Amino acid sequence: MNLNQVTVPALDVEKSVAFYKTLGLELIVFSHSRYARFVCPQGDATFSIHEVEALPQGCGVTIYFEEVDLDNYVEILQNKGILFNQLPTDMPWLWREAHLEDPDGNQIILYYAGENRKDPPWKLK
Template sequence: MRLNQVTLPSINVEESVLFYKKLGLHLIVDASPRYVRFELPDGDSTLSIHQVEELPKGDGTTIYFEDDNLDELVKQLQQKGIEFTQLPKDQTWLWREAHLLDPDGNKLILFKAGENRKNPPWRIN
């Protein structure tokens, strides 16, 4: 089994398209204003955005995007006008993370974990 597709809700799909293009995703399906789908620059995963009348309440979902050159990626995104709620920071769980929100308030975490993502020192067998 593989996770290959995540879909996020959006009030304004066109605004989300601009945001996710700035992040470096490639638009592959455009049924605006109702639905769009992106492929990620690395791997085989896709991310779609679908229009909703109202965003879900509560904490919602957090999407993680891993990049081996996290600090450089964050600098490039800041130059494109992307704002972060947390700049790259080393976490106690051995990941380096930067936090941001998409135009609809969906939480995104750009991170670098390397081997610690699936094999932290405290991994159970």
């Protein structure tokens, strides 16, 4: 099995498209301001946005995007006006993470985990 895509809700798809393009995703589908799909700059995954009349309540969605040169990438995004809730921080689970939100409040974690993403020291045998 391979993960094809993740889709997040948005009240204003056009506003979200601009945001995710700023993050570096490449827009490949845009239909009538109700749906958009991106391809990630690395790997084979896609990411999409669909229009909703109301956002889900509660914890919502958390999206993780891995970036090898995380600190530099965050600095580039800050220079483009992207605001962060947490700047790159070493976490106890051996990932370095920066936290932000998209225009609809979906949580985004930009991170670098290296080999610890799939092979942490506590991995099940």
